[in-house]
Amino acid sequence: MSADLEEFSEFAAARGTQLFRMAYLLAGDRHAAEDLTQTTLGKLYASWSKVSRADNPVAYSRTVMVRTYVASQRRTRLERPTAEVPDSGRHGEDTALRLTLFSALAELPGRDRAIVVLRYWEDHSVEDTATILGVSSGTVRTRSQRALGKLRQRLGTEISELSGR
Amino acid sequence: MGFETELSERLHAETDDAVVDLDQLLTGSVAYGTKLVRRRRVTRIVAGAACVAALGGAFAYAGTLNNPAGGKIPPAATVTATRPEKQVPITPQAALAVLLELLPNSDLAINRRGGFDGMNKVRGIYATADYGTAVLRLEIVKNPVPYSCAAYEAGCKVVRLPDGSKLRLLTASVGGGQGKKDIQQLQANLSREDGFSLDLIAYNNAPAQPAITLAQLQAIATSTRWHPRLDQSFVAKSEHLFRPRLVTEPSVPQSINSPGAN
Structure with missing residues (x-):
């Protein structure tokens, strides 16, 4: 128990922040992001003997997080409000853009949002994204284009204006 | 700059300064992971x-096919109804055994001792x-008041676990x-929702090489x-672990070779 826990603790300390940031983009607010990160790490801990033997535990953790998120979205899709107000715990000059960006992301279906995060935040290729999500490359391309179209429509002018470009 | 590049930059800008309390995450994750394993x-x-x-049903059915009508049906797989074992209140020795x-x-833990603490504040076993x-001292407390952190305690925090503890x-x-x-x-x-409360207090005489860590205490608790x-x-x-004692004075862990240790 002890060795596993220590090893897991080291992994969580090293990867926790990055996983939380990814969760933040996926979930849209701090509290939901903390829940998603905790659920992901809990799943990893429950299967730690398997995870620690994996070729790439980091990639494994990413896959667990994304699939957990997509599954939770599928379950709660009907209950979720259409436009969530993101957590306003942070302040800055571009709060307006942050709100717009997060509400635009929130309007995307869970899987499309995951594709956007994997492709444009984690810089994964179409093929890698498809592997992580367990779908075909064609699906990723189609959904990616559709998601970008929606975001462009929503943010097209604001993303440049509000960020001062 | 293309829209995709701008989007990528904005996503990074949103998250670059996002930080999280990793200790709290770790505690919650371990608790949730343990729950998953149990489930x-x-x-x-x-x-x-x-x-x-x-399988028992299948064998019984096969038996009816092999026997002529009216034949005695052999018993299916032997089903031994195991009655759940009787549960008794935890004792100081059992608490140490779990610990x-x-x-x-x-096996390196020596000088094991414990008993029933008679002080009003504790009213439990240790x-x-x-x-x-x-x-390392363990106290199981009855009717506990959940601990909080005083303002001067810099290395203190209270975490709410998924089960409400x-x-x-x-x-x-x-x-x-x-x-x-x-x-x-x-x-x-730990103050659990079911009223069970557990205090683990450890003293490391050599903090540079701690024999017990906070992560271990978390996992135990x-x-x-x-x-x-x-x-x-x-x-x-x-x-057989020890003979419990009634303690009427506040007791704190004593260092090795102290007169009270046996």
Whole structure:
């Protein structure tokens, strides 16, 4: 128990922040992001003997997080409000853009949002994204284009204006 | 700059300064992971039992096909209804036995002792294990008041676990006295929703090489092994660990070779 826990603790300390940031983009607010990160790490801990033997535990953790998120979205899709107000715990000059960006992301279906995060935040290729999500490359391309179209429509002018470009 | 590049930059800008309390995450994750493991184990047991029952049914059916009508049907697979073992209240020795199960290198823990604490504040049982360079005290408290963190306690925090329990974690340094080096004090105080409360207090005499860590205390405190009532056989087996004492004075862990240790 002890060795596993220590090893897991080291992994969580090293990867926790990055996983939380990814969760933040996926979930849209701090509290939901903390829940998603905790659920992901809990799943990893429950299967730690398997995870620690994996070729790439980091990639494994990413896959667990994304699939957990997509599954939770599928379950709660009907209950979720259409436009969530993101957590306003942070302040800055571009709060307006942050709100717009997060509400635009929130309007995307869970899987499309995951594709956007994997492709444009984690810089994964179409093929890698498809592997992580367990779908075909064609699906990723189609959904990616559709998601970008929606975001462009929503943010097209604001993303440049509000960020001062 | 293309829209995709701008989007990528904005996503990074949103998250680059996002930080999270990793200790809290770790505690919650370990608790959730432990729950998943337990659930998986129960599912496996139930599936196994269902499989045995199905095989038993199949054999019984095969028996009816082989026998002429009116023949005596042989019994299906022998079903031994195992009655759940009787549960009895946890004793100081049983508490120590559980603690030793959960402690890393428990064979190194010496000077085990414990008893019923008679002070109004505690009103429970305690057990102590001594590592030589560290000492760990466990208290199981009845009718607890959940701990909180005082403003001056910099290394203190309270975490709410997924099952509703409250866990206070504390790291502090206390003076060694008589010119000795400072001692590291670690605490994990768990207040569960079911009223069960558990305090773990560890002192590391050599903080540079701690024999006990806060992560270990967390794991012990949040273990699913802790129950106010345990199997009677387990409690009976643990009786030999020490003779419980009634303590009427506040008792604190004593260092190794102290006169009170036995």
